[in-house]
Amino acid sequence: MTADKFARKRIIGKHKDPDSVDSHEPKRLLPKHKKDSSAYKGRFITLSCVTVLAILLVGYFLYQERLKNAVNTPLNSPRIIEDDTSSSKVTxxxxxxxxxxxxxxxxxxxxxxxxxxxxxxxxxxxxxxxxxxxxxxxxxxxxxxxxxxxxxxxxxxxxxxxxxxxxxxxxxxxxxxxxxxxxxxxxxxxxxxxxxxxxxxxxxxxxxxxxxxxxxxxxxxxxxxxxxxxxxxxxxxxxxxxxxxxxxxxxxxxxxxxxxxxxxxxxxxxxxxxxxxxxxxxxxxxxxxxxxxxxxxxxxxxxxxxxxxxxxxxxxxxxxxxxxxxxxxxxxxxxxxxxxxxxxxxxxxxxxxxxxxxxQHRQNGYNNSMVDFAKFAMSNMIGGIGYFYGSSLVQSKYNKEPVEYWKAPLYTAVPSRPFFPRGFLWDEGFHNLLIREWDESISKDILFHWIDLLNSEGWIPREQILGVEARARVPSEFVVQQNVNANPPTFFLPLQKIITNMIKSNTDSDRKILKALYPRLKAWFHWYNSTQVGTQRSVYRWRGRDPNTNKQLNPLTLTSGLDDFPRSSHPTDDERHVDLRCWMALASGVMADIARALNADWEEYRATNQMLTDNKLLDELHWSKEGQQYSDYGYHADKVKLEQPKITLQPGQRPPQQQPDKIRVVITDPKYQFVNSFGYVSLFPFLLKIVNPTSPKLFTIMNNIKNPNMLWTDYGLRSLSRNARLYKRFNTQHDPPYWRGAIWINMNYLALSALNHYSYTTGPYQNLAKSIYIDLRNNLVNNLYRQYIKSGYIWENYDDKTGEGRGTHPFTGWSSLVVLIMAEKY
Structure with a gap:
C-alpha cells in the first residue's frame, strides 16, 4: 500500500460520517467545529514556536550587545571618589x-x-x-x-x-x-x-x-x-x-x-x-x-x-x-x-x-648635596602629578572596532614628563610608595581615582591616555587598550600600609571608604583570577603575547611590565609565569586583610594566599633544578637567532632596494621546559618575600644576586644575567634591549626591601642578607647621585657596565624611589 493510500485510509477511518448507513458505530456527538479547532491548534503551535524563536533571537542579540558594552560600562558599585571630591568646594x-x-x-x-x-x-x-x-x-x-x-x-x-x-x-x-x-x-x-x-x-x-x-x-x-x-x-x-x-x-x-x-x-x-x-x-x-x-x-x-x-x-x-x-x-x-x-x-x-x-637623610650620613638630590627626586615625583579628564580607547573581542571608555577624571603621577606624561597602571603602584610617605591623603586620592576606573568586567586599562594633550603624545598604534591585557597589580604595595592605617584609625570616614573600596578590589582581583589564570590550579599566565610573530627574537610580554624579558620562545596556553603568581600572592593577602576588617568573607582570600605562598607547591611549579632558580615554564627553545631572509630572484628580476627585516630562526626544537634566564623574573618569590627565611633556596638566590657574572654590578642589580643567552640582545632588528641587562630602580627597591626583611627575620641567612643589603644600597645610591651630578637628570634605567643613565630623562617616576632607599623606608 502506498503511503498516500495509507494516509487517506487513516483519515477516512478516523472521520467517518456519523449519518452514513454503512456505519456500524453508534452515533455520537462530535465537538463543534472540530476541523477549525485542529487548525487553530496548528496555528497556535506555529505561532508559539515563532514567538519562542523570536525571544531567543532577541535574547541572543541583547546578550551580544551586553558583551559588546561590557568593556566600556562602569562597574556597578558605588564610586570611592564622588563627583565633587576634586572641586574647589571640597578640596x-x-x-x-x-x-x-x-x-x-x-x-x-x-x-x-x-x-x-x-x-x-x-x-x-x-x-x-x-x-x-x-x-x-x-x-x-x-x-x-x-x-x-x-x-x-x-x-x-x-x-x-x-x-x-x-x-x-x-x-x-x-x-x-x-x-x-x-x-x-x-x-x-x-x-x-x-x-x-x-x-x-x-x-x-x-x-x-x-x-x-x-x-x-x-x-x-x-x-x-x-x-x-x-x-x-x-x-x-x-x-x-x-x-x-x-x-x-x-x-x-x-x-x-x-x-x-x-x-x-x-x-x-x-x-x-x-x-x-x-x-x-x-x-x-x-x-x-x-x-x-x-x-x-x-x-x-x-x-x-x-x-x-x-x-x-x-x-x-x-x-x-x-x-x-x-x-x-x-x-x-x-x-x-x-x-x-x-x-x-x-x-x-x-x-x-x-x-x-x-x-632623616642627614642622620643616615648623607651630605647636603646628596640631600638636595633626594629633595629633587621627591619634588619631581610630586610635581609630576597631573590631572586628566577624558576617555580611553578600548576594545574587546566582541567589538569589531575600538570604542570610547566613559569619560572620567584621573589624578595621577606620571613616569616621565617628556616621554610618558600620562598614567601607567603598574608604575603608579611604585609611585605611591613614595607619595604615600610624603602625603597619604594625596596617595589615597590618586589610587582611588584609578580604582574608580574599573569597568563592569573588573578591568582597568593599563595605560591612561585622557584628553587631547595626552593623546597627542602617543603613537596611534599604542592608543587602543585591549580588555584581556593586564598589568602587575602594584597598587597593593602602597595599599598594604594605607589599608592598615585605615583599619587602625577605624573612623567613620575610613570605614565608609573601605566599604566602597572592597567591592571594587574584589572585582579587580576576580578579573585577574578569571582572565590571567593558566591551565592548572594555582598557575597564572600573562595574556597578550603574540604566538605568530616571526620578527621578535622572544615574543614580548608587555602586560607584565618587563616587556622583552625572556619568556618561553613559543607562547602557548600552558605557560606558567612566576612573577604573576607572586603578584597574586601579594594581592590575596591584602584582600584577606580588608575583608576581615569589614567582617566579610575573608577565608577564601586567606586560603588563596596560603596556597600561593606555599613554598612546596611553588617549588613544584617553578623551581628549576637544572638552573637552580625560580623560572617560568613553557614551550621553549633556548637557541634562536635573527637572520636576514634569503631572497630568491627570478631571471631578470632586480633585487629589492631595501632589505627585508630579519626574522627569527629556531635552531633547536622547542619543548616544554623551564626558561632558565636568570634575572628579575626569577627573583619574584624573593622580591615579594614569599621564600621561607629558612629555605636553602634563599641562600642560592642571594648568592646568585651577589655573583658579578649574574646580576651584581657596582651600580645596582642588572635585569638579566650576563650568562643568559639573550643578555643585551636586540629583540628585533630595530628594537634594542630594554629589560635585558639594564639596571631598573623599582626592581632594585624591591630587592633592597626583601634583603632588609630577611636581615631582620629569624633564619640562617640573616647576616648574608644584611651584608648584601649594605653593599647594594651604597652602590645604587652613589651611582644615581653621581649620574645626576654629571648629567643633570634622573634616568629611566642605568647601564650595567658603566652606570650611565639610559632611556628617557628626566624619569622621576619609580627612579625617585631612591629617596626611600636613602631613608631605608620599605
Missing part, C-alpha cells in the same frame, strides 16, 4: 596645581574643562629659523637639566631649567580664599650663565605666558598703551577672575601679545607660531626679532579664548603673573613682590623641615 587646597606635567611650566585646576595657563620662551637673535620655542617637555630640546627643586603638592613649587646660555627659575605660590580655590602667583626669573661683563654680546629672551579656555567661559584683555596689562575672565569652575601682568623692571623691555581663538589645546604652540612676525629690534641689529601677531579673532568664533603675553628683554629678566579669584572678598594684599617672596620662603622652610623629619 580647595588641591584645586589649582602644576597638573600639566608635559609642559615645562603649566597650571590648571582639577576640573573637567579647566582653563590652562603656561609658559613658552625663546632666545632672540640666534639666527635660527624658525625660532626654537620651548613649551612641551621634549628630549630633542637638549636642555641640560630641568626639574622641581622643591614641591609640596599643595601650596607651592620651585623649578630650575638649565639652558645653554641662561637659567630659568619658575615658581608658583597659592593662597586660599573665596569659593574657587583662591589666588596664585607665578614668577619667572631668567639669568645669564656668564657674568654680563664677560659676555661677547648680551642675551635676549622672550617670555610668553598664556591662558587658554577649554570649551567654555570667556576671556579678554586689559590694555595699557598697547600692552596687555591683564586678562579678565569667567568660567564655570573659577567664577570671575583676573590675571595681572605687571611691567618688568628690566629697562628697554618690549611687549607684544596674541589674542585669538582656538579649539585645540594640543595646538597652542602651533597656533601661536602661525601668527609670529619679524620686526627690527633697533637699527643696530640686523637679525630678526620675533614678535606675536596681535589681535586676530575670527568673527564667528564667539570671542577670544586664547591670550598670550610676550615680554622680551636683555637678561637678567624677572616676570610676575598674578591670578586673583573674584570670590575672594577679604584679600588684604596682592600676592606679589615682597609678599610673594616672604610667602615662598616660609613654604620652603616648612618643606625642608617636613622632608628632614620624614626621611
Amino acid at each position: 580647595p587646597e588641591r584645586f589649582w596645581g602644576s597638573y600639566r606635567p608635559h609642559t615645562y611650566f603649566g597650571l590648571k585646576t582639577r576640573s573637567k574643562n579647566s582653563p590652562v595657563v603656561g609658559l613658552m620662551w625663546l632666545q632672540q637673535f640666534t639666527g635660527r629659523m624658525p625660532p626654537p620655542i620651548r613649551h612641551w617637555c621634549n628630549q630633542d630640546d637638549k636642555i641640560q637639566g630641568y626639574g622641581w627643586v622643591a614641591h609640596d603638592g599643595v601650596n607651592f613649587g620651585v623649578q630650575e631649567i638649565n639652558e645653554d646660555n641662561f637659567k630659568l627659575n619658575t615658581s608658583f605660590v597659592k593662597r586660599m580664599g573665596g569659593k574657587h580655590g583662591g589666588d596664585w602667583t607665578a614668577k619667572v626669573i631668567v639669568t645669564p650663565k656668564v657674568k654680563l661683563s664677560k659676555l661677547a654680546s648680551p642675551t635676549y629672551v622672550s617670555l610668553m605666558f598664556y591662558m587658554a579656555l577649554d570649551g567654555q567661559g570667556k576671556v579678554d584683555t586689559e590694555m595699557v598703551k598697547n600692552r596687555v596689562s591683564g586678562i579678565n575672565g569667567y568660567s564655570e569652575e573659577l567664577g570671575n577672575f583676573k590675571i595681572s601682568f605687571p611691567k618688568v623692571s628690566t629697562k628697554g623691555a618690549k611687549y607684544n601679545h596674541l589674542v585669538t581663538h582656538t579649539t585645540k589645546l594640543d595646538k597652542l604652540k602651533d597656533v601661536m607660531m602661525e601668527t609670529i612676525k619679524i620686526e627690527a629690534w633697533d637699527k643696530a641689529r640686523t637679525m630678526p626679532y620675533f614678535i606675536l601677531g596681535g589681535r586676530s579673532v575670527p568673527r564667528d568664533s564667539g570671542g577670544p579664548n586664547y591670550i598670550v603675553h610676550q615680554v622680551t628683554a636683555q637678561l637678567p629678566l624677572e616676570m610676575e603673573v598674578i591670578f586673583e579669584s573674584g570670590s575672594v572678598e577679604d584679600r588684604k594684599e596682592t600676592l606679589s613682590g615682597e609678599s610673594y617672596d616672604e610667602t615662598l620662603s616660609q613654604h620652603l622652610v616648612e618643606f625642608d623641615n617636613k622632608f628632614s623629619d620624614l626621611f
Whole structure:
C-alpha cells in the first residue's frame, strides 16, 4: 500500500460520517467545529514556536550587545571618589596645581574643562629659523637639566631649567580664599650663565605666558598703551577672575601679545607660531626679532579664548603673573613682590623641615648635596602629578572596532614628563610608595581615582591616555587598550600600609571608604583570577603575547611590565609565569586583610594566599633544578637567532632596494621546559618575600644576586644575567634591549626591601642578607647621585657596565624611589 493510500485510509477511518448507513458505530456527538479547532491548534503551535524563536533571537542579540558594552560600562558599585571630591568646594587646597606635567611650566585646576595657563620662551637673535620655542617637555630640546627643586603638592613649587646660555627659575605660590580655590602667583626669573661683563654680546629672551579656555567661559584683555596689562575672565569652575601682568623692571623691555581663538589645546604652540612676525629690534641689529601677531579673532568664533603675553628683554629678566579669584572678598594684599617672596620662603622652610623629619637623610650620613638630590627626586615625583579628564580607547573581542571608555577624571603621577606624561597602571603602584610617605591623603586620592576606573568586567586599562594633550603624545598604534591585557597589580604595595592605617584609625570616614573600596578590589582581583589564570590550579599566565610573530627574537610580554624579558620562545596556553603568581600572592593577602576588617568573607582570600605562598607547591611549579632558580615554564627553545631572509630572484628580476627585516630562526626544537634566564623574573618569590627565611633556596638566590657574572654590578642589580643567552640582545632588528641587562630602580627597591626583611627575620641567612643589603644600597645610591651630578637628570634605567643613565630623562617616576632607599623606608 502506498503511503498516500495509507494516509487517506487513516483519515477516512478516523472521520467517518456519523449519518452514513454503512456505519456500524453508534452515533455520537462530535465537538463543534472540530476541523477549525485542529487548525487553530496548528496555528497556535506555529505561532508559539515563532514567538519562542523570536525571544531567543532577541535574547541572543541583547546578550551580544551586553558583551559588546561590557568593556566600556562602569562597574556597578558605588564610586570611592564622588563627583565633587576634586572641586574647589571640597578640596580647595588641591584645586589649582602644576597638573600639566608635559609642559615645562603649566597650571590648571582639577576640573573637567579647566582653563590652562603656561609658559613658552625663546632666545632672540640666534639666527635660527624658525625660532626654537620651548613649551612641551621634549628630549630633542637638549636642555641640560630641568626639574622641581622643591614641591609640596599643595601650596607651592620651585623649578630650575638649565639652558645653554641662561637659567630659568619658575615658581608658583597659592593662597586660599573665596569659593574657587583662591589666588596664585607665578614668577619667572631668567639669568645669564656668564657674568654680563664677560659676555661677547648680551642675551635676549622672550617670555610668553598664556591662558587658554577649554570649551567654555570667556576671556579678554586689559590694555595699557598697547600692552596687555591683564586678562579678565569667567568660567564655570573659577567664577570671575583676573590675571595681572605687571611691567618688568628690566629697562628697554618690549611687549607684544596674541589674542585669538582656538579649539585645540594640543595646538597652542602651533597656533601661536602661525601668527609670529619679524620686526627690527633697533637699527643696530640686523637679525630678526620675533614678535606675536596681535589681535586676530575670527568673527564667528564667539570671542577670544586664547591670550598670550610676550615680554622680551636683555637678561637678567624677572616676570610676575598674578591670578586673583573674584570670590575672594577679604584679600588684604596682592600676592606679589615682597609678599610673594616672604610667602615662598616660609613654604620652603616648612618643606625642608617636613622632608628632614620624614626621611632623616642627614642622620643616615648623607651630605647636603646628596640631600638636595633626594629633595629633587621627591619634588619631581610630586610635581609630576597631573590631572586628566577624558576617555580611553578600548576594545574587546566582541567589538569589531575600538570604542570610547566613559569619560572620567584621573589624578595621577606620571613616569616621565617628556616621554610618558600620562598614567601607567603598574608604575603608579611604585609611585605611591613614595607619595604615600610624603602625603597619604594625596596617595589615597590618586589610587582611588584609578580604582574608580574599573569597568563592569573588573578591568582597568593599563595605560591612561585622557584628553587631547595626552593623546597627542602617543603613537596611534599604542592608543587602543585591549580588555584581556593586564598589568602587575602594584597598587597593593602602597595599599598594604594605607589599608592598615585605615583599619587602625577605624573612623567613620575610613570605614565608609573601605566599604566602597572592597567591592571594587574584589572585582579587580576576580578579573585577574578569571582572565590571567593558566591551565592548572594555582598557575597564572600573562595574556597578550603574540604566538605568530616571526620578527621578535622572544615574543614580548608587555602586560607584565618587563616587556622583552625572556619568556618561553613559543607562547602557548600552558605557560606558567612566576612573577604573576607572586603578584597574586601579594594581592590575596591584602584582600584577606580588608575583608576581615569589614567582617566579610575573608577565608577564601586567606586560603588563596596560603596556597600561593606555599613554598612546596611553588617549588613544584617553578623551581628549576637544572638552573637552580625560580623560572617560568613553557614551550621553549633556548637557541634562536635573527637572520636576514634569503631572497630568491627570478631571471631578470632586480633585487629589492631595501632589505627585508630579519626574522627569527629556531635552531633547536622547542619543548616544554623551564626558561632558565636568570634575572628579575626569577627573583619574584624573593622580591615579594614569599621564600621561607629558612629555605636553602634563599641562600642560592642571594648568592646568585651577589655573583658579578649574574646580576651584581657596582651600580645596582642588572635585569638579566650576563650568562643568559639573550643578555643585551636586540629583540628585533630595530628594537634594542630594554629589560635585558639594564639596571631598573623599582626592581632594585624591591630587592633592597626583601634583603632588609630577611636581615631582620629569624633564619640562617640573616647576616648574608644584611651584608648584601649594605653593599647594594651604597652602590645604587652613589651611582644615581653621581649620574645626576654629571648629567643633570634622573634616568629611566642605568647601564650595567658603566652606570650611565639610559632611556628617557628626566624619569622621576619609580627612579625617585631612591629617596626611600636613602631613608631605608620599605
